[in-house]
Amino acid sequence: xxxxxxxxxxxxxxxxxxxxxxxxxxxxxxxxxxxxxxxxxxxxxxxxxxxxxxxxxxxxxxxxxxxxxxxxxxxxxxxxxxxxxxxxxxxxxxxxxxxxxxxxxxxxxxxxxxxxxxxxxxxxxxxxxxxxxxxxxxxxxxxxxxxxxxxxxxxxxxxxxxxxxxxxxxxxxxxxxxxxxxxxxxxxxxxxxxxxxxxxxxxxxxxxxxxxxxxxxxxxxxxxxx
Ligand SMILES: Nc1ncnc2c1ncn2[C@@H]1O[C@H](COP(=O)(O)OP(=O)(O)OP(=O)(O)O)[C@@H](O)[C@H]1O
Ligand SMILES: [Mg+2]
Numbered sequence: 467x468x469x470x471x472x473x474x475x476x477x478x479x480x481x482x483x484x485x486x487x488x489x490x491x492x493x494x495x496x497x498x499x500x501x502x503x504x505x506x507x508x509x510x511x512x513x514x515x516x517x518x519x520x521x522x523x524x525x526x527x528x529x530x531x532x533x534x535x536x537x538x539x540x541x542x543x544x545x546x547x548x549x550x551x552x553x554x555x556x557x558x559x560x561x562x563x564x565x566x567x568x569x570x571x572x573x574x575x576x577x578x579x580x581x582x583x584x585x586x587x588x589x590x591x592x593x594x595x596x597x598x599x600x601x602x603x604x605x606x607x608x609x610x611x612x613x614x615x616x617x618x619x620x621x622x623x624x625x626x627x628x629x630x631x632x633x634x635x636x637x638x639x640x641x642x643x644x645x646x647x648x649x650x651x652x653x654x655x656x657x658x659x660x661x662x663x664x665x666x667x668x669x670x671x672x673x674x675x676x677x678x679x680x681x682x683x684x685x686x687x688x689x690x691x692x
Contacts, residue, residue: 468531469628469660470496470519475528477514477683488514489525490683496662498628501655503671504664506680512664513633515680519662520553520631521545533628550579554622554630558637560614562606568592568617569602575624584624591620595650612643619650623659630654632663636670648673 477489488511496502504512517523518530521537524545530537533552537545555561562571569588576584592602595616606614615635622630632651636644644667652673655661663674671677679686 467498467534468495469498469500469533470494470662471529471531472518472525473529475518475525475530477511477518477523478526487683489518492528492680492683492685494678494685494687496660498660499655499658500660500662500676501652501674502662503674503677504662504680505666505668505671505677508666510680511683512680514683515678515685516631516633516662516664519629520555521549550575550625552627552629554625554627556615556618556622556630556632556635558634560606560611560618560638562614562617562621564606567603567605568597568609568613571606571617572620572624575621579625581625587624588620591623592617594623595620596646610643611639612646615639615643615647616650619647619654623654628660630659630661632661634664634666636665636667641669644670 472492472494475489475492479486479488492515504515506512514523518525519532521532532548535548537548569592572588572591573584576587592599597613597616601609601613636647639647648670651661663670665671
């Protein structure tokens with residue numbers, strides 16, 4: 467079953483100094499349960515590609531389907547609902563809420579969705595990502611980078627999304643911690659989540675099963691530029 471399908475997607479940003487084509491006729495299809503890396507030089511469109519799949523950005527042209535739904539022309543409210551129900555995000559800077567504890571950060575998306583039992587579920591998630599239980603009451607600045615990223619992964623999993631999108635999730639971590647986080651993402655994929663990771667690091671990409679390469683906004687998924 468396909469979970470993501472992009473057909474001839476173009477994204478043009480209009481700037482005062484002219485327009486920038488961040489994505490140029492990108493066609494890509496992702497099956498449920500895939501583990502994919504997205505590589506390419508800085509400015510090649512990787513974040514734009516991920517943000518369009520994550521309904522954080524909308525395409526200028528082409529069609530996009532996420533979780534079986536065509537997202538073209540959906541309003542902000544509908545896009546927010548798709549993000550909340552179907553997608554979990556993990557970022558390079560962790561993006562945890564500084565004033566909330568680890569457990570409260572994980573609970574937050576469940577509270578927004580109105581999920582019952584979020585306190586217990588949050589505790590289960592803390593142990594499922596391999597974080598010491600006693601760290602649950604720590605604020606983000608009382609955690610190491612690797613621990614913060616575990617919390618961010620637990621938060622991404624909170625509403626049991628089909629798709630996890632990660633933009634340079636190991637970009638701020640040392641190489642040992644990077645490997646631990648990739649191992650956790652690999653196990654998460656083995657439990658059935660579709661995962662798409664943007665990375666510059668071939669070591670990180672080596673954990674995934676398929677790599678998309680972007681160059682100047684154009685995609686190459688299997689050795690041939692489309
Ligand atoms: N919101 C925006 N407004 C204007 N231009 C943008 C915007 N976002 C991205 N761009 C431009 O689109 C192109 C692709 O950017 P994108 O962030 O997708 O690249 P990237 O591959 O993620 O790069 P990096 O590896 O540095 O993170 C770049 O030329 C960038 O300057
Ligand atoms: Mg980027």
